[in-house]
Amino acid sequence: MTVPGAVEIIRQLSTAVPPDVLIGAGTVTDEETAKQVIEAGAAFVVGPVLNLGVVSVCKSRDIAVMPGCYTPTEILTAWNAGADIIKVFPATSLGPKYFKDLRGPSPTFG
Numbered sequence: 001m002t003v004p005g006a007v008e009i010i011r012q013l014s015t016a017v018p019p020d021v022l023i024g025a026g027t028v029t030d031e032e033t034a035k036q037v038i039e040a041g042a043a044f045v046v047g048p049v050l051n052l053g054v055v056s057v058c059k060s061r062d063i064a065v066m067p068g069c070y071t072p073t074e075i076l077t078a079w080n081a082g083a084d085i086i087k088v089f090p091a092t093s094l095g096p097k098y099f100k101d102l103r104g105p106s107p108t109f110g
Contacts, residue, residue, distance in 0.1 A: 001027040007040050014041025024064075031057050038063050048089055050074045055081045072102060 003009065006025065014023045024044035025037035031053040034045055038057070044064035047054055051067065058065035059082045068089035069075045075086050088094070 001025065001029070001033055001037075007033075007036050010037055010042050011040040014043075028054055030054065034058060044084075046087060048087075050078050052077070052081050055083055072106075075102070076106075 010023055010025055017023065022043040023041060024046060025033075025040075025042040026046040028034050028037060028045045028047045029049060029051060031051070034054045034057040037045060038061050042063065044066065045054065045058050046066045046068075048068040050069050055065050055067060055078065064084040065082075066085040066087045067078045067083050068087045069078050070089065075088070078086050088099070091098070
């Protein structure tokens with residue numbers, strides 16, 4: 001959603017591409033934007049943060065949702081809310097050891 005006119009671009013692309021091409025929306029941080037991009041044709045929604053309202057909007061419309069999470073609490077909360085994929089964000093400062101450490105106490109994180 002950092003590109004000006006992103007919703008309209010999604011609308012145009014979703015009708016112009018073959019059916020096996022999925023158009024998604026990124027940097028979705030609120031419920032209203034999630035509704036707009038889904039109505040425009042987004043097949044999945046990605047966010048930089050965990051917003052349970054966005055997860056709920058996507059799940060109620062059978063749209064894949066990938067919230068951004070940083071802490072184990074956020075990751076588990078997103079998973080329990082029905083997130084399809086968890087985007088650990090920002091992950092560049094964490095490195096592979098963070099993921100190994102998460103996996104240790106909980107198979108849910110594997």
